[in-house]
Amino acid sequence: MKKILLLGGSAQQVVAIEKAKELGYYTVLCDYLTDNPGQHHADKFYLLSTTDKEAVLEIAKKEAIDGIVAYASDPAAPTAAYVSEQLGLSTNPYQSVETLCNKDKFRKFLLDNGFNSPKANGYTSVEAALNDITKYQLPIIIKPVDSSGSKGVTVVRTLDNVEVAINFAFKFSRGKRIVVEEFIEKKHPYLVGGDIFVKDGQVILWGLLNCHRDNNVNSLVPVGKSYPLTLTEENINNIKTTLQLIVDKLEFKTGAMNIELIVDKNNRVFPIDIGPRNGGNMIPELLANIFNVDVVEMTIQSAMGNDFTVLMNNDKGYYATYNLHSSKDGIFNQIQYHESLKPFIMRECIYKEPGAQVEFFDNAAKALGILFLKFDTKEQMDQYMGNMETYIDVILD
Known part of the structure; x- marks a missing residue:
């Protein structure tokens, strides 16, 4: 029986585990939360962070997996690509996945390749972001480079609360990096x-x-x-x-x-x-x-x-x-x-x-x-x- 490694066992990710089992695959799950519901659906469970690339790679080798999925998970996507590249499994380029999962790298990719992109820059400290803040035209958006689901994101329309917004973004960044970018007014309501x-x-x-x-x-x-x-x-x-x-x-x-x-x-x-x-x-x-x-x-x-x-x-x-x-x-x-x-x-x-x-x-x-x-x-x-x-x-x- 072929094996698939799934990174993440939240309520929304259970559907991927169940589908893999339905297709006849042996399911191995990694998740760092002790109460994740996916562990009750997978054939085998490891209590392990899905962002720990080397640890996940060791599990993948031990289990001799045939494929890996980071279903609906930005944090785990680079891990899936890294492990797949190391083992010669089906994947997209690790560097490309890294680019997409980090907002500052993605903004640079857009600019370097001629796509429309708001003025933006990445920062690793509150001080550096504050020093540059007057270079942007308000309103601006301040957000972690590596979060999803709008966690840590603030639209800043006056500079009165900008330091609070910067600190809020850093709070939700695993890599302690944020991006500041100018706000784009959309054409239609959505x-x-x-x-x-x-x-x-x-x-x-x-x-x-x-x-x-x-x-x-x-x-x-x-x-x-x-x-x-x-x-x-x-x-x-x-x-x-x-x-x-x-x-x-x-x-x-x-x-x-x-x-x-x-x-x-x-x-x-x-x-x-x-x-x-x-x-x-x-x-x-x-x-x-x-x-x-x-x-x-x-x-x-x-x-x-x-x-x-x-x-x-x-x-x-x-x-x-x-x-x-x-x-x-x-x-x-x-x-x-x-x-x-x-x-x-x-x-x-x-x-x-x-x-x-x-x-x-x-x-x-x-x-x-x-x-x-x-x-x-x-x-x-x-x-x-x-x-x-x-x-x-x-x-x-």
Whole structure:
């Protein structure tokens, strides 16, 4: 039986473990958390940090694995690429993965290769960042170079709170590096988010989605996705051209890429973040609904070096996900839905049990669960997704 090593066993990563087992592979899991749910699904579990490249390499050698996946995990993606290169397994270039997983390196890559990019620079100390801060035109964004889910990110519109924002970003950086960049005003209400999938160096799946935010709680944290993308065909084609060119320049050959871009008011495409992995918040499951493809299976087979066929069948529906969350701390009781919303709910995934601690939603890791929705019209989708707080009530004790 062939073996696959999976890096990360959170609730959202269990789907990859289960899919690998369904495909007949022996599953080996690494995670540094003692209470990760994935350990109860995998065939074998090691309590180990997924960012410790050498330690993971030793496990991979010991288990004689045939493939490795860092499903929906930016921190673990470089480890997966490093170990795969060392063992001659299916992978993308380690240096390219490193570039994508570090925001300052990615900004330099964009500038060096002629892509649109906001003025930006990386810093390793609070003092260095403060010394340069007047060189930027406000507003600016300050964020860790190596975080995901909007952890440690602040939009700064005046210099009054800039030092607080810098320290906040450093708090969430594993490598103690941050990036400061100028803020790009977008053309339409949403950032462009979602996943694409690459096979033999070509993008074969364009999972381009509207990326929603909850301005009443935190305007930086993704609160949902919707499809189809509400941009012109010209804008969409420019996005596709930009992404394929990035794939080409990085010599990215196989697997999922989680993307976030902005189209500015001059119709220029600005890549903001591109992760060499599947998106979090169950984006692969949403794309499965939209295109009738199994993105998780594609990911597993890609990592195992196997060929696979993709036959997409988009039914032209209006699909969305919504990240269930709380605007305050408390003890979870239940979630109630307005009667008018219920007919559009396809699936409900709740992470919390009654009595569990709930925290204010200031990063994606604090979501309470995911709601999958399908609407009949764009007007319905816009109405509900734009006012979801009036249709969902999170009850706390």
